[in-house]
Amino acid sequence: MKLGFLxxxxxxxxxxxxxxRDAQDLFVxxxxxxxxxxxxxxxxxxxxxxxxxxxxxxxAHAAARTKRIRLGTAITxxxxxxxxxxxxxxxxxxxxxxxxxxxxVGSGGSEAEYAAFGRDVARKRELTTEHLAILRAALANExxxxxxxxxxxxxxxFTGRIWQGVFSGAGAEHAAAAGSNLLLNRAAYGYxxxxxxxxxxxxxxxxxxxxxxRPPRIGLxxxxxxxxxxxxxxxxxxxxxxxxxxxxxxRGAFPADLDTDEALRRFHSFYGHPDEIVAxxxxxxVLPVATDLITQFNPAVPDHDAAIRALELIATEVAPALxxxxxxxxx
Numbered sequence: 001m002k003l004g005f006l007x008x009x010x011x012x013x014x015x016x017x018x019x020x021r022d023a024q025d026l027f028v029x030x031x032x033x034x035x036x037x038x039x040x041x042x043x044x045x046x047x048x049x050x051x052x053x054x055x056x057x058x059x060a061h062a063a064a065r066t067k068r069i070r071l072g073t074a075i076t077x078x079x080x081x082x083x084x085x086x087x088x089x090x091x092x093x094x095x096x097x098x099x100x101x102x103x104x105v106g107s108g109g110s111e112a113e114y115a116a117f118g119r120d121v122a123r124k125r126e127l128t129t130e131h132l133a134i135l136r137a138a139l140a141n142e143x144x145x146x147x148x149x150x151x152x153x154x155x156x157x158f159t160g161r162i163w164q165g166v167f168s169g170a171g172a173e174h175a176a177a178a179g180s181n182l183l184l185n186r187a188a189y190g191y192x193x194x195x196x197x198x199x200x201x202x203x204x205x206x207x208x209x210x211x212x213x214r215p216p217r218i219g220l221x222x223x224x225x226x227x228x229x230x231x232x233x234x235x236x237x238x239x240x241x242x243x244x245x246x247x248x249x250x251r252g253a254f255p256a257d258l259d260t261d262e263a264l265r266r267f268h269s270f271y272g273h274p275d276e277i278v279a280x281x282x283x284x285x286v287l288p289v290a291t292d293l294i295t296q297f298n299p300a301v302p303d304h305d306a307a308i309r310a311l312e313l314i315a316t317e318v319a320p321a322l323x324x325x326x327x328x329x330x331x
Contacts, residue, residue, distance in 0.1 A: 003319045003326075004037035005030050005311060006074055006221055006296035008050030009058070019051060022304045024062060029308050031066040033315035034326025037102055038062065039074040039294060044113045050298070056089040063097035068327070072102030074183055074221065074294065075165045078135070079107055079127035080117045084145050087138030091155040099156050103139075104183050104219075105132060106165030132178065136162065160214055169205040176209035181217040184286065186296060187267045189253035195268035196285035203289050220290035222281075223269045225297055226313035227306070230272035237300035241267055244299035267299065274317035281322060293319065 007026055011019030027038045040058055043050040052058055059071045071093065076086065094101040107124040108114075114121035138144045138151050139158040164175040165183040175182050188198040203218055210216040227233035238260050245263030249256040254266050270277045281287060295314050297307060315326070 001290070001319075001322065001324050002036040002292040003034075003315070003324045004039055004072075004219070004292055004294040005035055005314070006039040006041060006294050006298070008041045008043065008296070008298040009052035010046075010050050010298065010301045012301055016051060020058070022307075023052075023058075024065060025304070026307060026311065027062040027069065027071075028065050029311055030315075031069040033311060035069055035311075035315060036327065037070040037072050037292065037294070038066075039072045039102075039104065041074055041298075042076050044077070044080070044116065045110050056086075056093050059101070060093045060096060063093060063100065068100075070100045070102050071097055072104055072163070074104040074163070074219070075106035075108075076104065077108035077113065078105040078131045079119055079124050080113060081131065083131040083134040084138050084151065087135050087144075087155065088151050090139065091151055091153050094156055095153050102161050102163065103135075103158065104163040104165060105135070106183070129174075132162075132164075132180075160217070163217075163219060166202065166206075169202045172202040172206035173209040176206045176211075176216070179212050181219060182206045183219045183294075184221060184290075186221045186223045186298070189248065194265075196287075200285045200289075203286050207289065215291075217291045218286075218289060219292040219294050220286050221294040221296060222284070223267050223271075223297065223300075224277060224281075224295040224314060224318065225269070225271040225300065225302065225310050226274045226277050226318055227271070227310065228273065230276065233271040236302040236306050237269070237271060237297070238264070240300040241269065274313050274321070277318050278321040281318070287322075293322070293324070 007023050009023045030038050040052055040055045041050050042055045044053045055073045062071055090103055107128040111121050139155045141150050141154050162180050163183045164180040166172050166175055184199050188195040191198045225233050225237050242260045242263045245254050245258045245266055248254040270280050
């Protein structure tokens with residue numbers, strides 16, 4: 001199993017420079033702890049999501065501050081991007097980082113974001129398919145856009161480094177057919193059943209549809225926040241998770257007016273002492289077929305010191321108990 005962490009680059013107050021510095025610090029800490037991949041999420045509309053519209057600029061800076069951790073997006077909102085320009089940015093960051101890039105893409109779904117970029121949200125799946133085909137061709141150094149044009153710098157081999165975020169079994173099968181790795185979100189929205197019960201059939205559908213010679217990869221994103229005990233963890237995450245659930249309720253993704261306990265359940269949260277988290281993750285139904293565990297704190301925005309401590313506990317107590325070992329430096 002590979003171990004990752006995902007940040008939505010969120011902060012409190014109106015100091016984006018500090019928020020970005022803190023998020024960069026998490027990459028440095030994770031690199032030193034041996035995490036395999038650091039992921040960022042792209043959001044053009046920040047409330048309730050994140051504050052990073054330009055993930056590849058951010059990752060270029062992270063590449064300069066780290067040595068071995070791989071750098072990925074979960075996700076880049078592909079329909080809002082020019083896929084050829086995106087491929088150029090990806091190739092530049094990959095070159096600067098020594099080939100450490102992972103590319104996660106998806107369709108997003110914010111009507112405000114689609115409107116701002118002049119795109120039809122009703123065509124999001126169609127646009128994702130169209131743009132992904134161009135992105136793949138560009139990253140394979142094929143001619144794109146016009147005769148004789150290929151991206152600069154020439155891209156490395158991205159055969160096994162493109163991921164798709166999906167929200168259904170059909171989406172999982174589509175990702176497999178495209179030869180993409182699979183990204184599963186931290187929570188399944190619009191369902192009363194537990195997230196892992198909803199997502200396990202999606203993972204099974206992906207694996208059944210996979211027909212490529214290389215092994216399939218499944219990245220499983222989960223809200224994991226370890227602390228010295230549940231009370232300490234809740235002090236950092238409970239209010240944020242509850243407020244996020246209420247916002248999701250207003251949009252119809254969750255039932256309205258959930259209490260904190262139900263909000264934590266809906267976000268499929270793993271929190272408390274590391275031993276409690278390990279026991280809960282051993283009951284997780286998708287984790288046995290996942291190749292990558294991607295931990296995140298969103299929708300909570302814990303204090304920076306608490307976030308760093310949580311990363312330390314994930315890397316030293318939670319993940320090793322699940323069989324993960326950090327790769328030696330240079331591997």
